C-alpha cells in the first residue's frame with residue numbers, strides 16, 4: 001500500500017496525502033522515498049497550478065519522524081544518513097516551481113511541523129495544535145525545517161518556538177504568522193479553502209512562485225539546511241535524546 005498518495009484534481013491542482021493514519025502519519029523510510037518520487041512527478045507536470053499537502057485521518061497532519069526508525073540508538077553518521085534524504089525532500093518541496101499549501105487537518109509535531117513549514121502557506125483546522133518539540137527530545141530539527149522556519153516567520157518568533165519547544169494553538173500560530181488561515185469543521189472543504197487560488201492561471205502561479213523564490217537566497221538556504229542536518233546528527237547521540245525516545249517507545253508497550 002502507498003503511504004503517500006498523489007492525486008491530480010480536475011481543477012488543475014495536485015494533492016499529496018500522507019497516508020499512514022494509524023501511526024498519525026509518522027514518516028518512515030518508505031514515505032521519504034515516496035514523497036521524493038511524488039514531488040518529482042509534480043515538478044514534471046507543466047499544467048498544475050499548485051500543490052496541497054495534507055494528512056489522512058482526523059487526528060494528525062503528521063507526528064514527525066517514525067521513532068521506530070528514527071530511533072535513539074544511532075551513531076552520528078547513521079543519524080545523518082537517515083536525516084539527509086528527508087532534508088533533500090524538504091528542499092525539493094520548498095523550491096517547487098508552483099505554490100504549495102499545507103492543509104493541516106490535525107496536529108503536527110516535530111518533523112510534521114518541518115514539512116508544513118516547507119510549504120509556502122499553512123491553513124489549519126480550528127482546534128489543532130503544532131509544535132517544533134524536538135528541543136524536548138534532546139535534539140533540534142534535522143530535516144532543514146528549523147532553517148525554513150527562519151524564512152517564514154519573524155526571526156525572534158522562530159528562535160523562541162524552537163528553543164521553548166512548546167505546542168502552539170492555532171491562535172498562537174496565527175499570531176506569529178506561521179498559519180495563514182484557520183477554518184472551522186464546516187468550512188473545511190476544498191472549495192472554501194482553495195477558491196482564492198483557483199482563479200489564477202498556471203502561468204500566473206509559476207510567476208508568483210518564481211518571484212517568491214527569487215527573494216530567498218537558494219544556495220545559502222541549501223547550505224544552512226545541510227548545516228542543520230549535521231548539527232542534529234551530532235545531537236542525536238546525546239543521552240537526553242536516547243532517554244526521550246526510549247520513554248516514548250516504552251509508553252507504547254503498556
Ligand SMILES: C[C@@H](C(=O)O)C(=O)SCCNC(=O)CCNC(=O)[C@H](O)C(C)(C)COP(=O)(O)OP(=O)(O)OC[C@H]1O[C@@H](n2cnc3c(N)ncnc32)[C@H](O)[C@@H]1OP(=O)(O)O
Nearest residue numbers: 022023024026063064065066067070110111141142143252
Ligand atoms: C525526526 C525528527 C526531526 O524533526 O528531524 C522528529 O520528527 S522528532 C519528533 C518525533 N515525534 C514525536 O516525538 C511525537 C511522538 N508521538 C506522540 O508524542 C504521541 O503519539 C502524540 C502525537 C502526542 C499522540 O498521542 P495519542 O495518545 O493521541 O496517540 P498515540 O500515541 O496512541 O499514537 C497513535 C499511534 O501512532 C503511533 N505514533 C505516533 N507518533 C509516532 C511517531 N513519531 N513514530 C512512530 N509512531 C508514532 C503510536 O505509537 C500509536 O501507534 P500504536 O498504537 O501502534 O503504538
